[in-house]
Amino acid sequence: MRVIILGATSGIAEATARLYAKEGADLLLVGRQAERLAAIATDLKARGAISTQVAVTDLAATTDARQELAGFIERLGGVDHVLIAYGILGDQDQAWADPAEAARILTVNFNSAAAWILAIADRLERKGRGSLVVLGSVAGDRGRRANFVYGAAKAGLATLVEGVAHRFAGKGPRIVVVKPGPTVTAMTAGMVRKGPLWASAEQVALVVRRAADRGGPVAYAPWFWRYIMLIIRFLPAPIFNRLEI
Amino acid sequence: MSRFQETDSILSWGRVVRASHMAARPAWRDELPGLLTEATSDGRSVLALGLGRSYGETGLNPGGAVIDMTGLDRIIAFDPESRILRAEAGLSLGAILEVIVPHGLFLPVTPGTRFVTLGGAVANDVHGKNHHAHGTLGRWVRGLGLLRSDGTRHLLGPDDTTGLFAATIGGLGLTGLIEWVEIELIQIASAMIDAETVPFEGLDGFFELASESSEAFDYTVSWIDCLASGPSLGRGLFSRGRHSPAGPLRAAMGAPGPSMPIDLPGFVLNAASIRAFNALYLWNGRRRSGTSRMPYTPFFYPLDAIGNWNRMYGRRGMYQYQSVVPLAVAADATRAMLQAIAEAGQGSFLAVLKTFGDKASPGLMSFPQPGTTLALDFPNRGDETLRLLARLDSIVAEAGGRLYPAKDGRIPPALFRSGYPDWERFAAHVDPHVSSLFWRRMGA
Numbered sequence: 001m002r003v004i005i006l007g008a009t010s011g012i013a014e015a016t017a018r019l020y021a022k023e024g025a026d027l028l029l030v031g032r033q034a035e036r037l038a039a040i041a042t043d044l045k046a047r048g049a050i051s052t053q054v055a056v057t058d059l060a061a062t063t064d065a066r067q068e069l070a071g072f073i074e075r076l077g078g079v080d081h082v083l084i085a086y087g088i089l090g091d092q093d094q095a096w097a098d099p100a101e102a103a104r105i106l107t108v109n110f111n112s113a114a115a116w117i118l119a120i121a122d123r124l125e126r127k128g129r130g131s132l133v134v135l136g137s138v139a140g141d142r143g144r145r146a147n148f149v150y151g152a153a154k155a156g157l158a159t160l161v162e163g164v165a166h167r168f169a170g171k172g173p174r175i176v177v178v179k180p181g182p183t184v185t186a187m188t189a190g191m192v193r194k195g196p197l198w199a200s201a202e203q204v205a206l207v208v209r210r211a212a213d214r215g216g217p218v219a220y221a222p223w224f225w226r227y228i229m230l231i232i233r234f235l236p237a238p239i240f241n242r243l244e245i
Numbered sequence: 246m247s248r249f250q251e252t253d254s255i256l257s258w259g260r261v262v263r264a265s266h267m268a269a270r271p272a273w274r275d276e277l278p279g280l281l282t283e284a285t286s287d288g289r290s291v292l293a294l295g296l297g298r299s300y301g302e303t304g305l306n307p308g309g310a311v312i313d314m315t316g317l318d319r320i321i322a323f324d325p326e327s328r329i330l331r332a333e334a335g336l337s338l339g340a341i342l343e344v345i346v347p348h349g350l351f352l353p354v355t356p357g358t359r360f361v362t363l364g365g366a367v368a369n370d371v372h373g374k375n376h377h378a379h380g381t382l383g384r385w386v387r388g389l390g391l392l393r394s395d396g397t398r399h400l401l402g403p404d405d406t407t408g409l410f411a412a413t414i415g416g417l418g419l420t421g422l423i424e425w426v427e428i429e430l431i432q433i434a435s436a437m438i439d440a441e442t443v444p445f446e447g448l449d450g451f452f453e454l455a456s457e458s459s460e461a462f463d464y465t466v467s468w469i470d471c472l473a474s475g476p477s478l479g480r481g482l483f484s485r486g487r488h489s490p491a492g493p494l495r496a497a498m499g500a501p502g503p504s505m506p507i508d509l510p511g512f513v514l515n516a517a518s519i520r521a522f523n524a525l526y527l528w529n530g531r532r533r534s535g536t537s538r539m540p541y542t543p544f545f546y547p548l549d550a551i552g553n554w555n556r557m558y559g560r561r562g563m564y565q566y567q568s569v570v571p572l573a574v575a576a577d578a579t580r581a582m583l584q585a586i587a588e589a590g591q592g593s594f595l596a597v598l599k600t601f602g603d604k605a606s607p608g609l610m611s612f613p614q615p616g617t618t619l620a621l622d623f624p625n626r627g628d629e630t631l632r633l634l635a636r637l638d639s640i641v642a643e644a645g646g647r648l649y650p651a652k653d654g655r656i657p658p659a660l661f662r663s664g665y666p667d668w669e670r671f672a673a674h675v676d677p678h679v680s681s682l683f684w685r686r687m688g689a
Contacts, residue, residue, distance in 0.1 A: 043319035186272045
C-alpha cells in the first residue's frame with residue numbers, strides 16, 4: 001500500500017503512520033521540518049514500513065498543488081491512501097485584533113488545504129480508486145467564542161469534503177473528514193488537558209486509519225463526539241449563548 | 246505561553262503520595278533544552294517522568310516541574326544484524342518488544358511490567374528474573390544521551406571515565422535528562438517460553454531449587470505465601486523458564502485487557518481476604534505445576550493483564566517493599582522478615598523471592614547485589630503498616646542489605662546511606678537543577 005501523508009509531523013499523523021507502518025506500507029512523509037521528518041521516517045522503517053520517503057515543503061505556500069502532487073505520486077510509484085493532517089490552531093484573540101493572524105489561520109487551514117483536496121480528489125476520480133482522509137475538527141460543527149476562526153476554516157473543509165463525497169457517490173474513490181475532539185498533541189501543548197473528553201493521538205489514529213477503508217464521509221474521533229456534537233448543534237442559540245463552553 | 250501546566254493528576258504507582266506539579270509533555274527532542282531552561286528559570290527543580298510505575302517518591306517532584314517523556318518514543322536506529330537498538334527515552338519496553346520480537350530478538354533484561362519507558366528502566370537500572378544470568382539492564386546499555394540543565398549534551402557509554410555514565414545507570418533520573426538510550430538485544434528462536442512451576446514447602450526448599458535452577462534456566466522467581474507460619478513458613482511456588490527453541494516469532498500486541506475501574510473499598514482488603522487469596526494462588530499453582538509452553542507476556546508480565554491493578558489497594562494506596570540481603574545471611578534474614586510479617590498479620594498478596602547473581606552493574610547506585618531479594622506489597626493502613634516496615638528495616642540493616650528506591654516510598658535516610666555506600670560519589674554527579682521528593686527526603 002502506498003500512502004502520502006501531508007503534515008506528517010503532526011501528532012495524529014505520526015500515530016496514523018505507525019499503523020500504516022505495521023501493515024508494511026510504502027510511505028511518503030510531507031512537511032516543513034526536514035530533521036523531524038527524518039526522525040519519523042527512521043522510526044517508521046523500524047516499525048515495519050517497507051519504504052519511507054521524505055518531502056520537505058511548505059504545504060500552505062503551495063501555488064500549484066496538482067503539479068506538486070504529481071511529483072509526490074511519481075516518487076511513490078502511485079498512491080492508494082492520502083491523509084491531509086497539517087493545520088494550525090492560531091490565536092483567537094490575536095485573530096480578532098489583527099486581520100493578518102485571521103488570514104493566516106484561514107489560509108493555512110482552509111485555502112491551502114482546499115487546493116490540496118481538490119487536486120487529490122481529481123486524481124482519485126480519474127484513477128477510479130484510492131482514498132483521501134482529511135483531518136477536520138469538532139470545532140467546525142458550531143462556532144464557539146474560544147476558536148471560531150479556526151472553527152470556520154474546519155467547517156469549510158468539512159463542507160468541501162462532503163461535497164466531494166457526494167460527487168464520488170457510487171464511484172470507486174472515497175473521501176472522509178475525521179473530526180477529532182480535543183487531543184493530546186503538540187498543537188494543544190499550552191492547554192490544560194484534563195478531563196475524560198481528551199483523547200490520545202493513538203485513539204484518534206485508529207479512527208483515521210479505519211476511515212480510509214470504510215464508513216461514511218464524516219467520522220468523529222473518538223466516536224462519542226458524534227453524539228455530543230449532535231446535541232451541541234441543535235441547542236437553540238439563546239441557550240447555547242449562555243453556556244460557558 | 247508557558248509550556249508547563251499545573252496538574253494534580255501525577256501519582257506514585259503506590260498511590261500513597263499525591264502531589265501537584267508543573268508538567269510539560271514535549272513531542273520532540275529539540276524542545277528539551279528550551280523546556281529545561283523554562284522549568285528552571287525561576288529557581289524550580291525539574292525531573293523527567295516516564296510511565297509512572299515507580300511505587301514511591303523517586304518519580305515525583307512536588308512543587309517543582311516534571312517533563313513527561315512519553316511523547317519522545319521514536320526508534321532512532323535499529324539493526325537486527327548487530328542486535329543494537331537506539332531509541333528515545335520515552336519508548337516503552339512493550340513497544341520495543343513489538344518491534345524486535347518478529348526479528349527474533351528480545352530484551353536482555355525485563356522487569357515485571359512492560360509499561361515502563363526505556364529511560365526509566367535505565368534510571369532505575371531494572372533487573373528481571375534472569376539477574377543470575379544477565380545482571381541488570383545497565384550492563385546492556387551501549388550508550389546514552391544525557392542533557393544537563395546547563396544546556397550541555399553528553400554522549401555516555403561504558404567507556405566513560407568521568408563517572409557520569411556510572412552515576413546515570415540507576416541514578417534515578419537525577420543526573421540530567423536521559424534523551425535516548427542504545428541497548429544490545431539478545432537472540433531468541435521463538436516468542437514462547439518453556440515454563441515450569443515447582444511447589445516447595447519451606448525456605449530451605451526455595452534455596453535448594455534456586456541453586457539447582459540457576460545454571461539450567463534463564464529465568465527464575467518464586468511466589469511466597471507470606472501469611473503461612475510455623476512449619477509452612479516460606480512455602481510457595483518456584484517458577485523457572487527459558488526461551489523455547491522453536492515456535493512462532495509473534496509479538497504480543499498492546500491490546501488492553503480488563504482494567505480496574507475504581508479504587509476497591511478498603512474493607513475488601515483484610516487479613517482474611519489476603520489469606521484466602523494466598524491460599525488460593527498456592528493451591529492453583531500446585532494444581533497446575535509442571536511444565537508448559539506459554540507466550541512471553543503472561544510469563545513475564547502477569548500483572549499487566551489487569552490495567553491499573555494498583556487501584557486494587559483502594560484510595561489509601563499501598564507500600565511496596567523490596568530488599569536484598571547478602572547470601573551468607575539470606576536464609577536467616579528472609580526467615581526473620583517472613584516471621585515478622587506473619588506475626589503482624591499484615592500480609593502482602595504476593596511476596597516475590599529471587600536470588601541475585603554476582604554480575605556487577607556499571608551503575609554506582611544500582612540496587613541488585615549478590616544475595617536474596619524479597620519484594621512485598623502492603624495495603625496502606627497508616628501507622629500499623631509503617632511500624633511493620635520499620636521492623637523489616639531493622640532486619641535488612643542488620644543483615645547489611647539495602648532497599649530498592651524505585652519500589653519504596655519511605656526509605657529512612659540512614660538505611661539509604663548504609664545500603665548505598667557510594668551515595669556521596671553519586672551526589673557529586675547530580676544535576677544541580679534536577680531533584681525529586683526522594684532525593685530531598687534523603688537530605689541531599
